[in-house]
Amino acid sequence: MGDTLILKSTKIPEERIRARNEAKILKAAVDLFSRKGFDGTSITEIARISSLPKANVYYYFPKKNDIYTRLIEKVMAGWDKALEHITLEREPRAALSDYVKAKLEYSRDNAIESRFFANEMLRGGQFFSALQKAHMRSVTRKHVEVLNHWIAAEKMVAVDPNHFFMMLWGATEYYANFSILATETLEKQKLGKKDFEAAHATIMKTIIHGCLT
Amino acid sequence: MGDTLILKSTKIPEERIRARNEAKILKAAVDLFSRKGFDGTSITEIARISSLPKANVYYYFPKKNDIYTRLIEKVMAGWDKALEHITLEREPRAALSDYVKAKLEYSRDNAIESRFFANEMLRGGQFFSALQKAHMRSVTRKHVEVLNHWIAAEKMVAVDPNHFFMMLWGATEYYANFSILATETLEKQKLGKKDFEAAHATIMKTIIHGCLT
DNA sequence: AAATAAGTTGACACTATCGTCAAGTTTTGA
DNA sequence: TCAAAACTTGACGATAGTGTCAACTTATTT
Numbered sequence: 001m002g003d004t005l006i007l008k009s010t011k012i013p014e015e016r017i018r019a020r021n022e023a024k025i026l027k028a029a030v031d032l033f034s035r036k037g038f039d040g041t042s043i044t045e046i047a048r049i050s051s052l053p054k055a056n057v058y059y060y061f062p063k064k065n066d067i068y069t070r071l072i073e074k075v076m077a078g079w080d081k082a083l084e085h086i087t088l089e090r091e092p093r094a095a096l097s098d099y100v101k102a103k104l105e106y107s108r109d110n111a112i113e114s115r116f117f118a119n120e121m122l123r124g125g126q127f128f129s130a131l132q133k134a135h136m137r138s139v140t141r142k143h144v145e146v147l148n149h150w151i152a153a154e155k156m157v158a159v160d161p162n163h164f165f166m167m168l169w170g171a172t173e174y175y176a177n178f179s180i181l182a183t184e185t186l187e188k189q190k191l192g193k194k195d196f197e198a199a200h201a202t203i204m205k206t207i208i209h210g211c212l213t
Numbered sequence: 214m215g216d217t218l219i220l221k222s223t224k225i226p227e228e229r230i231r232a233r234n235e236a237k238i239l240k241a242a243v244d245l246f247s248r249k250g251f252d253g254t255s256i257t258e259i260a261r262i263s264s265l266p267k268a269n270v271y272y273y274f275p276k277k278n279d280i281y282t283r284l285i286e287k288v289m290a291g292w293d294k295a296l297e298h299i300t301l302e303r304e305p306r307a308a309l310s311d312y313v314k315a316k317l318e319y320s321r322d323n324a325i326e327s328r329f330f331a332n333e334m335l336r337g338g339q340f341f342s343a344l345q346k347a348h349m350r351s352v353t354r355k356h357v358e359v360l361n362h363w364i365a366a367e368k369m370v371a372v373d374p375n376h377f378f379m380m381l382w383g384a385t386e387y388y389a390n391f392s393i394l395a396t397e398t399l400e401k402q403k404l405g406k407k408d409f410e411a412a413h414a415t416i417m418k419t420i421i422h423g424c425l426t
Numbered sequence: 427a428a429a430t431a432a433g434t435t436g437a438c439a440c441t442a443t444c445g446t447c448a449a450g451t452t453t454t455g456a
Numbered sequence: 457t458c459a460a461a462a463c464t465t466g467a468c469g470a471t472a473g474t475g476t477c478a479a480c481t482t483a484t485t486t
Contacts, residue, residue, distance in 0.1 A: 016453090017452090017453080017462075017463065018462080018463085021463090034335065035335065035336050035337060036250055036252040036253065036336065037249055037250040037252070037253050037332070038253070039249040039250070039252075039253025039254070040249060040250050040251070040252025040253030040254075041252070041253075042442085042443060042444085043443080043444070043445085044442075044443055044444080045443095052464090052465095053464070053465050053466080054443095054444090054445090054465090055445090055446080055447085055464075055465055055466080056463075056464060056465070058444095058445070058446080059462090059463065059464075059465095060463095062445095063445095064444095092424075092425055093425055096425075115335050118331070118335060118390075118391070119250075119332070119335050121390070121391050121393055121394055122247065122248065122328050122331055122332050122335070122390065122391075123248050123249065124248055124393065125393045125394075133397055136397060137397060137398075137400065140398055154426060155425070155426060156424055156425055156426060157418065157422065157423075157424050157425070157426060159414075159415045159418055159419065159424055160411050160414070160415050162398050162399055163411050163412050163414075163415035163416075164415055164419070164424065165398065166384070166387055166388075166394075166395060166398060166412070167384040167387075167412075167415060167416055167419065169387065169391075169394075170383035170384040170385070170386065170387030170391075171379070171380040171383040171384050172383070173383065174379055174380075174382065174383030175379075177331075177334070177335065178331070178334050178335075178382075178383075180334055180337065180338045181334055181338075181379075181382075182379060184346055184349060184350060185350075185353055185375050185378070185379060186375055187350065198373050198376050199376050199379070199380075201372075201373070201376075202372045202373050202376035202377055202380060203376075203380055205370065205372055206372065206377070206380065206419060206420060206423065207419060207423055207424050207425065208423050208424075208425050209370060209423040210370075210419065210420055210421050210422040210423035211305075211369055211370050211372055211377065211420050211421075212305055212306055212309075212368070212369055212370075212420065212421050213367055213368060213369060213370060229483085230432075230433065230482090230483080231432080231433085234433085255472080255473055255474085256473075256474070256475085257472075257473055257474080258473095265434090265435095266434070266435050266436080267435090267473090267474090267475090268434075268435055268436080268475085268476080268477090269433080269434060269435070271474095271475070271476080272432090272433070272434075272435095273433095275475095276475095277474095427486100428485100428486085429484100429485085429486075430483100430484080430485070430486085431482100431483080431484070431485085432481100432482080432483070432484080433480105433481080433482070433483080434479100434480080434481070434482085435477105435478100435479095435480085435481100436477105436478105436479095436480105437476100437477090437478100438475105438476085438477090439474105439475095439476090440473105440474080440475090440476105441472105441473085441474075441475105442471105442472090442473080442474095443470105443471085443472080443473095444469105444470085444471075444472090445468105445469100445470090445471105446467100446468085446469090446470105447465105447466105447467090447468090448465100448466105448467100449464100449465095449466095450463105450464080450465085450466105451462100451463080451464070451465100452461100452462080452463070452464085453460100453461080453462065453463080454459100454460085454461070454462080455458105455459090455460085455461090456457100456458090456459085456460095
């Protein structure tokens with residue numbers, strides 16, 4: 001009763017000017033960082049693209065690092081979402097199909113974020129905190145265990161789960177990270193829904209049956 | 214007789230000072246470009262890393278573009294080497310095995326070059342000339358035809374060859390481009406010979422048999 | 427040996443970016 | 457309504473990087 005929250009008709013400041021401007025800055029920044037990397041992106045340009053004065057950008061983010069690490073956190077927050085499909089109780093086929101689908105959808109809908117993260121990895125991943133690394137490792141380990149369980153139950157052949165995941169990551173993230181190569185390869189301007197479906201079909205067919213006769 | 218070439222005991226200038234210094238510059242540059250990208254790499258830093266005065270760098274390469282495009286040419290010169298394994302006369306299994314092996318070896322031995330190229334693709338590929346794109350497209354097309362031939366001969370199941378190649382590119386290049394993620398996943402400091410062998414085994418087993426039972 | 431070509435490099439003017447600051451304006455909460 | 461907090465922003469000094477140039481040195485050719 002004492003905990004009843006009285007809603008005011010006015011939004012709290014957190015949801016108004018600061019939130020709005022930080023979002024503008026982060027939106028401009030993720031695009032620039034994804035193309036030019038940390039070193040090649042200037043606050044001056046982030047300011048220009050977000051239509052805010054440079055000093056205003058400094059007001060919200062005192063250092064370029066702060067923008068960058070905020071973006072890393074945002075990307076990492078969604079990193080393992082697709083892996084939720086991979087659980088002990090599920091059958092491998094359905095689980096992996098859903099996983100690949102989710103990964104390709106991420107590539108389709110979050111190409112800039114994917115490229116931002118890829119750029120940081122090319123750069124050496126120094127902004128990738130020990131905490132984030134540990135989290136990634138622990139989540140991967142957990143899902144490697146699921147694969148090992150499937151292998152032990154003979155629902156899956158004996159492959160190295162770590163390498164298997166990396167194969168899937170490389171294959172699915174390719175469509176976001178190297179979309180210009182994908183478009184070149186497919187000889188079109190832009191990847192469409194059918195391309196992602198074809199990608200899914202190819203990957204799944206390969207995983208389920210293999211490709212050789 | 215008038216065409217007889219008289220060899221001098223002295224090497225031609227092309228092979229001495231210019232070649233040596235250009236190599237130093239390119240070596241420093243490829244590393245910097247692979248991490249910081251075109252925009253984040255300065256001539257000042259290239260000069261410092263190559264232990265040459267900045268004006269000297271300008272002497273050999275009048276613009277940063279010239280260094281960059283030279284590197285792109287070098288990378289592109291070797292781009293399709295691995296694809297030589299994919300020919301009509303070969304059996305798919307051996308051909309693909311050799312191809313994946315060659316791609317993983319490239320990832321192992323040319324990780325910096327791979328990352329340099331990846332960085333340029335993240336950046337948008339503007340330095341990737343129309344000529345180079347056309348070459349890549351034509352070589353890819355040719356090898357897509359080989360796969361289609363195998364499919365028609367029922368040596369290979371009906372998958373989309375373009376997507377199949379992209380799946381292989383993503384999977385094999387992952388070990389170079391995102392080697393820090395690979396090392397995190399495998400919980401080691403550095404990828405070794407056995408890791409590349411395990412990668413090859415996983416990819417090939419998946420391609421040959423699929424992974425599900 | 428002398429002339430020519432190639433290579434070296436310190437110093438410099440210019441430009442873009444960084445980061446700061448204080449004055450001013452707007453928003454919020456009491 | 458007023459005070460405090462949050463936000464805005466032009467201007468500025470410092471710095472890093474860019475690109476140039478001419479004098480000098482070394483290497484090569486005649």
